[in-house]
Amino acid sequence: MDDFASESDSDYASYWRDWFISSRGNEYFCEIDEDYLTDRFNLTGLNTEVQYYQYALDLVTDVFDLDCDDEMRETIEKSARHLYGLVHARYIVTTRGLAKMLEKYKKGDFGKCPRVMCHSHPLLPMGLSDVPSTKPVKLYCARCEDIYNPKSSRHAAIDGAYFGTSFHNIIFQVYPALIPAKSAERYVPRVYGFKLHHAAALVRWQNTQRDDMRRRLRKMDVESGFKDGDGEGEGDEDDEVEDDEELGPDDFDAAEVGAIAQATAGTVA
Amino acid sequence: MSTSSGAPESWISSFCALLGHEYFAEVSEEFIEDDFNLTGLQTQVAMYKEALEMILDIEPEDDDEEDDDEDEDEEDVSGDARDSLGARAPGERRHHSRIASDNSVIESSAEMLYGLIHQRFICSRAGIQQMSEKYELGHFGVCPRTNCNQTRTLPVGLSDIPGEDTVKLFCPSCLDVYVPPNSRFQTVDGAFFGRTFGGLFLLTFPEFDLSKSATEGVTNLTRTPTDDNSMLNGVYARNVAPGLGPGKIYQPKIYGFKVSEVARSGPRMQWLRNKPTDVTVLDEARHFAADHADSDDDESMSLNSGRAATRRRPQGNARLRQQRQAQNGSPMTVEPANGAESEL
Numbered sequence: 001m002d003d004f005a006s007e008s009d010s011d012y013a014s015y016w017r018d019w020f021i022s023s024r025g026n027e028y029f030c031e032i033d034e035d036y037l038t039d040r041f042n043l044t045g046l047n048t049e050v051q052y053y054q055y056a057l058d059l060v061t062d063v064f065d066l067d068c069d070d071e072m073r074e075t076i077e078k079s080a081r082h083l084y085g086l087v088h089a090r091y092i093v094t095t096r097g098l099a100k101m102l103e104k105y106k107k108g109d110f111g112k113c114p115r116v117m118c119h120s121h122p123l124l125p126m127g128l129s130d131v132p133s134t135k136p137v138k139l140y141c142a143r144c145e146d147i148y149n150p151k152s153s154r155h156a157a158i159d160g161a162y163f164g165t166s167f168h169n170i171i172f173q174v175y176p177a178l179i180p181a182k183s184a185e186r187y188v189p190r191v192y193g194f195k196l197h198h199a200a201a202l203v204r205w206q207n208t209q210r211d212d213m214r215r216r217l218r219k220m221d222v223e224s225g226f227k228d229g230d231g232e233g234e235g236d237e238d239d240e241v242e243d244d245e246e247l248g249p250d251d252f253d254a255a256e257v258g259a260i261a262q263a264t265a266g267t268v269a
Numbered sequence: 270m271s272t273s274s275g276a277p278e279s280w281i282s283s284f285c286a287l288l289g290h291e292y293f294a295e296v297s298e299e300f301i302e303d304d305f306n307l308t309g310l311q312t313q314v315a316m317y318k319e320a321l322e323m324i325l326d327i328e329p330e331d332d333d334e335e336d337d338d339e340d341e342d343e344e345d346v347s348g349d350a351r352d353s354l355g356a357r358a359p360g361e362r363r364h365h366s367r368i369a370s371d372n373s374v375i376e377s378s379a380e381m382l383y384g385l386i387h388q389r390f391i392c393s394r395a396g397i398q399q400m401s402e403k404y405e406l407g408h409f410g411v412c413p414r415t416n417c418n419q420t421r422t423l424p425v426g427l428s429d430i431p432g433e434d435t436v437k438l439f440c441p442s443c444l445d446v447y448v449p450p451n452s453r454f455q456t457v458d459g460a461f462f463g464r465t466f467g468g469l470f471l472l473t474f475p476e477f478d479l480s481k482s483a484t485e486g487v488t489n490l491t492r493t494p495t496d497d498n499s500m501l502n503g504v505y506a507r508n509v510a511p512g513l514g515p516g517k518i519y520q521p522k523i524y525g526f527k528v529s530e531v532a533r534s535g536p537r538m539q540w541l542r543n544k545p546t547d548v549t550v551l552d553e554a555r556h557f558a559a560d561h562a563d564s565d566d567d568e569s570m571s572l573n574s575g576r577a578a579t580r581r582r583p584q585g586n587a588r589l590r591q592q593r594q595a596q597n598g599s600p601m602t603v604e605p606a607n608g609a610e611s612e613l
Contacts, residue, residue: 112448114447114448115414115446115447115448116448117446128415138415140519143538144538145521145539145541146415146416147414147519148415149413149415149419151450165522166522166523169521169523169534173534179534187427187444187446189467190464190468191465191468191472196468197503198502198503198509201502201551201552201553202509204553205545205550206540209539209540213530213539216530217531220531222533223533224537
């Protein structure tokens with residue numbers, strides 16, 4: 001940071017990577033080490049993927065000094081961003097890259113899981129494909145093990161291949177302590193306190209699936225990771241009803257009771 | 270606000286137009302004016318009468334009360350049994366009923382009262398109809414889950430008691446609840462929508478194709494003769510959590526290899542997004558009947574016939590409902606004589 005003064009020496013933005021990761025919309029990226037970028041081995045195969053590869057690499061490593069018109073510069077700039085993204089996908093699965101992304105994960109730079117029962121668990125960026133320009137970036141929640149679309153459209157435009165399909169799984173293999181406790185807590189839709197029949201039947205089926213899995217894992221002496229320990233079966237019912245605060249008779253007014261009669265006449269379980 | 274009573278726009282429409290109030294339906298005045306619909310609310314809302322007047326844009330009748338002393342004022346109030354509780358609460362005396370310092374209190378009371386009425390209104394026929402229009406227009410946003418493919422969500426509360434949690438979005442495609450993406454909804458109380466609305470909506474409008482994304486128009490399930498329009502547990506089989514099941518579950522992979530379930534970091538939550546390939550597995554009543562067919566014939570017969578009847582019923586209900594809606598969009602407009610019944 002102390003050599004920011006030298007930035008003015010160059011006409012073009014020096015410290016391209018600093019600028020890139022701090023610009024709006026690029027919050028998911030971490031900074032790639034200079035050493036990593038300059039090791040040609042790490043860039044194997046990227047020259048066929050990126051237009052004006054050499055210029056783009058020069059720009060990323062702040063040694064770009066080509067005199068060219070704005071249009072050309074714009075093209076190279078675009079290539080540089082693409083190159084940075086592709087190298088980024090490789091870098092974040094290295095030891096140093098994982099550590100950097102871990103820091104960002106701990107700070108919640110990638111956002112929080114929108115699922116209510118995940119209680120704002122931090123997310124990790126991921127791609128659904130390692131081939132560039134196929135699918136935009138998605139966010140992975142380690143608690144519910146599902147993927148979500150980024151809230152903001154500027155993030156939804158980032159290529160998923162810049163993070164890759166493996167990174168978010170590797171980070172939990174490297175740092176197993178990060179794996180969050182799993183929870184069977186869930187939402188059960190209800191009408192006037194009665195579970196919806198089709199949803200409740202599905203929940204019962206899913207619970208048998210979960211119990212089967214936990215039994216399988218226990219047989220193999222593998223920790224299932226559920227925080228509600230061994231209370232299999234009996235704990236489930238509690239989880240199911242945990243959103244169900246009993247309403248006192250006072251809270252049930254006549255309008256609701258009447259509507260219950262109507263609703264129960266229909267299809268409520 | 271004193272300005273709101275003079276403004277051409279009603280308090281209700283200006284409330285619903287506020288930033289962050291996009292999920293609210295406009296409760297019809299007829300619904301609020303029916304005292305039956307407000308049963309029990311005066312004990313929950315401070316300054317109930319003033320709040321109700323503010324919601325209905327009724328000018329307070331206190332022009333000559335300004336000079337009166339407190340006691341007389343209270344006598345007036347006690348004659349009006351409705352708000353005795355609100356008026357006697359300390360610090361909320363109403364002899365200055367419309368001066369500025371009170372207005373903010375009344376305003377917040379009015380918002381609370383409106384929210385609680387709203388919770389009931391959106392479960393009435395007129396209210397749920399209005400919410401379905403907002404649903405069609407995509408006012409409630411879309412499911413953030415990637416495999417739900419941007420299906421529309423519904424605003425729900427996790428509690429019917431105000432002050433416990435903020436509004437959440439219920440995705441009928443994955444049957445889960447999510448935090449609204451915009452923080453401005455984090456000031457909206459979930460009780461203003463209530464726990465019932467989301468489920469009741471699915472039962473009221475079984476024909477919506479829940480797998481459609483918000484970018485596509487709302488369509489009813491296609492009704493080609495070859496299509497499977499079978500009912501399951503009271504809903505169309507195709508509408509049983511269309512966002513779940515094989516192919517809609519995230520499978521973690523490292524360099525193309527699946528992460529094993531046995532691994533410490535292996536998948537443990539896939540059951541949450543799972544669904545039987547053949548959803549008829551979920552028809553527990555039928556399986557029970559089939560399993561017990563031999564043991565006691567009479568019971569299984571009655572179960573079978575009962576099941577056949579319940580299979581038909583929702584469809585009939587929906588048709589009936591649509592007919593009624595076609596004749597009379599708002600049952601709340603029915604004459605007061607049978608107003609109570611119309612609400613049900």
